[in-house]
Structure formats: structure tokens, C-alpha cells
Amino acid sequence: MTGTLTEKILSRASGRSVSPGDVIEANVDIVAFHDLTGYHVIEVMEKANMMKIFDKSKIVVAFDHLAPPPDVRSAEIQVNIRKFVREMRLPNFHDVNVGILHELLIEKYALPGQVIVAADSHTTTSGALGAFAQGMGASDVAAAVITGKTWMVVPQPFKVELTGTPGKWVNGKDVALKLLGDFKADYFNGMSIEVHVRNPKAFPTDYRATVSNMGIEMNADALMFVPDQETKDYIKTMRGKEVELLTPDPKASYQDEYTIELEKLEPLVAAPYSVDNVKTAREVSNVEVDQVYIGSCTNGRLSDFQMAAEILKGRTVKTRCIAIPSSYEMFKQAMEKGYIETLVNAGCVVTYGTCGPCLGGHFGVAGPGEVIVSTSSRNFRGRMGSNEAKVYLSGPSVAAATAATGRITDPRDLQ
Amino acid sequence: MIIEGPVLKYGDKIDTDIIIPARHLKYTDPNYLAQHAMEPLDPEFYKKASKGVVVVAGKVFGMGSSREQAAIALKAAGVRVIVAESFARIFYRNCINNGLPLITLPYATKEIKEGDVVKVNVETGEVRVGNKVLNGKGITGMALDILKAGGIMEYLKRVSQVPTQGG
Incomplete structure (x- = not known):
């Protein structure tokens, strides 16, 4: 155990000390889906005759892809999911007037150190708060909804360090594109990227969410920011809640490291x-x-x-x-x-x-x-x-x- | 498990918007999805694949969205196995859950040509092209157990005593 954020989160979630390459069964803290994948998740559950939910308080549903519905089939999908939500009495349901699932996860639900799976590839967004968050297909998400667990391979950790302060017109997108341009879209396949921000207030949660969001475009298994004072302040502001931070050991060992000097970035x-x-x-x-x-x-x-x-x-x-x-x-x-x-x-x-x-x-x-x-x-x-x-x-x-x-x-x- | 078939070959970074465009995602019917597989890149794919084919491709095949329809569409169109230099994680799992085997083979696009007939051992990862033997990475461990069970839900029914109702 070398003490990266990835290893700490996945060790806690699986109840044993894990290393990169291990195949584990992890307990999940949040399972989520939206309209365009949610109906498929429900179909999988129905087909298997396994209409069971491990913990209703941990399921998050949001309508966003088909919101508001552009055609009859989209409206029908939403009708069917609302019925499921009602019958299962799911408390965390957000209809077309609330927001995009990944935004709602960081505003209202995700916490540092959690394992989050959702039926959408941009689930990596919650890595902005230091959660290990992954997208999965409808079948894998259905399995997680039923059992509260998912299987995964522990990824190789890669460290990115952000130093300095970005210029006026530069934000998280430019950091994400810088990583994609320098490493290309296949490099981080099978890795989790852990981003350490040297000056937390210079790179706020909005910016971090953009970079984590595009972790999936880098084909990373997860892209997490090491939670810090900015993370605490964001959650306090949005939810009025004090949170504990799970952070990597100072001497955690990474497969490789890369530094981005923020002031040198341009649009x-x-x-x-x-x-x-x-x-x-x-x-x-x-x-x-x-x-x-x-x-x-x-x-x-x-x-x-x-x-x-x-x-x-x-x-x-x-x-x-x-x-x-x-x-x-x-x-x-x-x-x-x-x-x-x-x-x-x-x-x-x-x-x-x-x-x-x-x-x-x-x-x-x-x-x-x-x-x-x-x-x-x-x-x-x-x-x-x-x-x-x-x-x-x-x-x-x-x-x-x-x-x-x-x-x-x-x-x-x-x- | 040995699978044989003629090769349809594609390049690097074949994404899920290519494999099945988002406008088709309101449905899960395999026959419908099959007709639109690879539509933006190769509108003839459905016809070419219908007799059973092996797709060979480059890096991070299936990158992008979590849409499980990508795996369903390729399988229903006639793809028997995919041999690629690497796969995107979500797509890989979706294929395993839908009974579509995948082999990771470095240099696949250099070693194999369009139209070659290949013989693939799904478990060992061995790919035979004429007299040439290539060693890829087959499906092992947990993924193999799930594939053999017929997907994650069938696997769950076998390994655990998950109640089938209640809530």
C-alpha cells in the first residue's frame, strides 16, 4: 500500500488493502442514472426479475438528456421512470427543472472519499470533490442498484500537479485540453489521475469539475482532485455542511507525475x-x-x-x-x-x-x-x-x- | 471458445457516437440498433457484418459514452468478436455484459488486413491469421466468469442469493 488517494478510497470501499491491478468488489456510496440511460437500467432489472434496491437513500435520479422532452418517445421514457421512482419511493429524484445529473451530484451529494457509479460516462465529474467516480453501462449500474457493490480493476495512479494561478481568460477547460493535447486520448487508459493543486484558491471547484468531467475523454478510470480547503469551502457554501477530507499520504508513490504551470497556459x-x-x-x-x-x-x-x-x-x-x-x-x-x-x-x-x-x-x-x-x-x-x-x-x-x-x-x- | 470470421478493419479512437449515434438511444431493441451500427463512418456496415465478422481496430475502441447500445448494436449486426489494440473501459464491460467477446492485441491494425480470415481464442487471446500466430490478451478472471454466465445479472443470480423482489 503506497497510500495514493485511489488506493485509500478503494481499500476502504472493498474492506482490504488494495494495489493497482487488483480485481476488487467495492461498496458504492452513490448510484445514479438519468432519463436516457435510466429506462435502460430499469429494463435490465425487470428482465432479470430483480426489482430490488440496496439502499434507496443512495440512489440519485435526474432528468437531463431528454429535458424537457423533445418528442413523444422521450416523454414516454420520463413517464416510465417517474412511475419507477414512485413505486420504489426513491427520495432523490430530480425532474426536468433541476439540472444535469453530474452538476447535481457535486452540488448536493458527492463527498470526498466516496465511490460513485452512474450510468453516464461523465460521472468522472464528481472527482472534482475527491470522490472515485466512474461511468458504467446500464447492466453494471443495475447490478450496483441491486447489490450496492461493483467489481473493478484498481487503476494505476498518475499524479498531476497544478502550480501558480491561471490567467484571466484561462479556466479548467484549458487544463483538460492541455492534458489531452500533451498525452493524447489513449495514454491514461487504465489509470486514475490524481490532481494536486498547489494553491487551492487559484483553481476553484468549477474549474476542477471541468477537468474531472473530461477525465473520461482522457480514457482515465477516474480523475480526482485531492480534496483541500477549497473542497471544504465549496461543500460548506453549497450544503452548509462540514466535511472530512480523505487525502493521499505525502509520500504516496505514483506511476508517473506531470506538472502544469497555470500562468503559462493560454486559451x-x-x-x-x-x-x-x-x-x-x-x-x-x-x-x-x-x-x-x-x-x-x-x-x-x-x-x-x-x-x-x-x-x-x-x-x-x-x-x-x-x-x-x-x-x-x-x-x-x-x-x-x-x-x-x-x-x-x-x-x-x-x-x-x-x-x-x-x-x-x-x-x-x-x-x-x-x-x-x-x-x-x-x-x-x-x-x-x-x-x-x-x-x-x-x-x-x-x-x-x-x-x-x-x-x-x-x-x-x-x- | 474459438471464433472465426472475416475481418472488417477500422482505425484508432472509434468512439461510441460512431458505433451508435445518440439519436438511436431511446430504444434498446437489438434489431433496430443493428441497422444503425457504425452508421456515421460506414453506412454499409450492417450489410457487411450480417454474415458474421471479426472487427479489428486500433486504440481505445469504444471510447466516449456509457451507452450500452454500442455493444448491443455491434453484436446484433453480426460482430462475433472485436480485436483491438486497446479498449475503453466502459465499452469493454458493456460487451462482456452483452456476450460480445473482445481481445486486446497490440499492433492488431498492422498485423491484420481487411478481409483476412482470423481464428480467435477468446480465453488465451491467441489470434491466427493464415500461418501467423499472434498473442493477444484474452478474457480472464471476473470478466470471463461474467461472460460465461451471460452477463452481470445472470452472474449475480448464480453467485449470490440476491432476493428477486422487495425493495
Whole structure:
């Protein structure tokens, strides 16, 4: 036992001292699903005739992918899940007016040291608070709902250290894209990334959530921030609750280490059709854009909207611009701060709490030949709609600057 | 378990949005999903795979979303086994849970050509192409037990005394 965060969490969850490569059965603290995977989880349980739940208080359900429903089948899926929730008397259910599952997990449920599994790949987001959080398919999640356990292979731990303070227009997205560009999308397969922040307040939970969210794009098993004072403060602010921190031993040994100096980062993008096709925003600044999307479980939080509003204040968008805070709470806070008013005045279409455009679902699907700049997490061919659309991923500052000019723009170059 | 078939070959980073686009995820019917497997990259896939094929691919095959329909679609379309240089974790588990075997074989895309007929030993990971013998990583341990049981739910029924009702 070398005392990494991964080993400490998984040792506690499995009741024995674990090492990388071990196959373990871990107790899970939270099991979650949303509408688009939830109906499939329930189908698996029904088919196996195992309609049993290990602990109702540990199940979290949120409607986000099909929220509000764009067609009859989507509405039917939600009708069926509501019925399941009612019959099983599940207390932690969030209908279409609350938010995206991963955002709700960090706002309301996830804690440092927990094991969290959910039927969605971006479950890694809860790693922002120091939880070991993994996405799984419907069958594995159904098994976890029934038994409260899951099997897994203990990943190899990799340490990332963040030093210094990021520049004004740089946030978590640029750290995620930096890792993807430097290591490529397959490098971290079978590893858990543990991020140590040298100066906790310089890299707040919003930023951390973006990096953890994109851990899955790095194919990491988990991407956790070592919880610190910022983690305590975030949970205290959001839930009024004091929490214990589980942290790695100071001498924990990692497979390898990598340091990112935050002040040296500049605004980055991932060009089509791969998350690791990373360039600086300035390298692609001639590209004309049809639509900008600011939102998603990757970059739909208050600090994202603060950056976007600062750029769009007093301007009129030159692209279509769709802005979707990731939850009711984020929308409300952005409204109180005046960011929503700024975006609406600039000509953005605004709603909240839906995954819609990110997966080419609804509320802004990409058409043939269109170029999109999106703060979401995937630019795979066809991801946001048409196979003939091109998606550039960026943080909120590049997205907002792009909306203001009509072509990809580094915010430092705005007139 | 030995599986034989002609090869359909793809590159690196074949993601789940390629394997089955999100617009098809409101359904789980294998026959429906099969018709849309690999649609954005290879619209003829369903026809090509229908007689039973081995998919050979590069790195992190199945990266991206947790959609279990990706495994269901490939299997129902006629894929008997996937041989790739590496797999994304969630996709790997989804295939095991849906009875679609996978072999990890470094340099698979260099050693095997489109149209080759390969013979795959699912447990040892041995892949035979003509006279050539390649040694990959087969399915072992927990994953093999689950595959043999017919998926995680059937496995659970066998190994534990999980009550089938109540709540």
C-alpha cells in the first residue's frame, strides 16, 4: 500500500488493502442514472426479475438528456421512470427543472472519499470533490442498484500537479485540453489521475469539475482532485455542511507525475474530430462559426457564465449563441449576478439544465456543413448532430469571444 | 471458445457516437440498433457484418459514452468478436455484459488486413491469421466468469442469493 488517494478510497470501499491491478468488489456510496440511460437500467432489472434496491437513500435520479422532452418517445421514457421512482419511493429524484445529473451530484451529494457509479460516462465529474467516480453501462449500474457493490480493476495512479494561478481568460477547460493535447486520448487508459493543486484558491471547484468531467475523454478510470480547503469551502457554501477530507499520504508513490504551470497556459481549443486535436485559439482564429454553445456538465457553471457575460456585455452576438447553465442553482445565481440578462441582451437563447445540444439531442442540433464552437466535452463526428458538422471545443472565454465576432477568437484579441 | 470470421478493419479512437449515434438511444431493441451500427463512418456496415465478422481496430475502441447500445448494436449486426489494440473501459464491460467477446492485441491494425480470415481464442487471446500466430490478451478472471454466465445479472443470480423482489 503506497497510500495514493485511489488506493485509500478503494481499500476502504472493498474492506482490504488494495494495489493497482487488483480485481476488487467495492461498496458504492452513490448510484445514479438519468432519463436516457435510466429506462435502460430499469429494463435490465425487470428482465432479470430483480426489482430490488440496496439502499434507496443512495440512489440519485435526474432528468437531463431528454429535458424537457423533445418528442413523444422521450416523454414516454420520463413517464416510465417517474412511475419507477414512485413505486420504489426513491427520495432523490430530480425532474426536468433541476439540472444535469453530474452538476447535481457535486452540488448536493458527492463527498470526498466516496465511490460513485452512474450510468453516464461523465460521472468522472464528481472527482472534482475527491470522490472515485466512474461511468458504467446500464447492466453494471443495475447490478450496483441491486447489490450496492461493483467489481473493478484498481487503476494505476498518475499524479498531476497544478502550480501558480491561471490567467484571466484561462479556466479548467484549458487544463483538460492541455492534458489531452500533451498525452493524447489513449495514454491514461487504465489509470486514475490524481490532481494536486498547489494553491487551492487559484483553481476553484468549477474549474476542477471541468477537468474531472473530461477525465473520461482522457480514457482515465477516474480523475480526482485531492480534496483541500477549497473542497471544504465549496461543500460548506453549497450544503452548509462540514466535511472530512480523505487525502493521499505525502509520500504516496505514483506511476508517473506531470506538472502544469497555470500562468503559462493560454486559451486552447480541440479541433474536429478528436478531443486530443488540440491547438491554441489563435492558431485557428480564421475559422468562421455558425453557432456557439455555452453550457453542459463540462462548462455550465457560474464562473463559466461570469466569463461569458464579461465578454458579451454591451455586445451583440454575430453567431447563433445558445447558453445553458447546468442547473437551476447555477441559472439562479447567474440571474442574480446579472449574467443571464447580459446574455439575453446580447442575443443568446437561454434555458437551463438540459444536455440537449451536447449530444445532438435537441435545443440546437448542428446542421450539415455547420461549424460549432462548444464548451461541451466531445467533438466526435456526428456528436452534435449532422455528420457534416464540425465542432471545436473550447472554454467559455473563447466561446463568448467567438460569438461576439463570428469567427474563432482568443478573448485577448477582442477589440 | 474459438471464433472465426472475416475481418472488417477500422482505425484508432472509434468512439461510441460512431458505433451508435445518440439519436438511436431511446430504444434498446437489438434489431433496430443493428441497422444503425457504425452508421456515421460506414453506412454499409450492417450489410457487411450480417454474415458474421471479426472487427479489428486500433486504440481505445469504444471510447466516449456509457451507452450500452454500442455493444448491443455491434453484436446484433453480426460482430462475433472485436480485436483491438486497446479498449475503453466502459465499452469493454458493456460487451462482456452483452456476450460480445473482445481481445486486446497490440499492433492488431498492422498485423491484420481487411478481409483476412482470423481464428480467435477468446480465453488465451491467441489470434491466427493464415500461418501467423499472434498473442493477444484474452478474457480472464471476473470478466470471463461474467461472460460465461451471460452477463452481470445472470452472474449475480448464480453467485449470490440476491432476493428477486422487495425493495
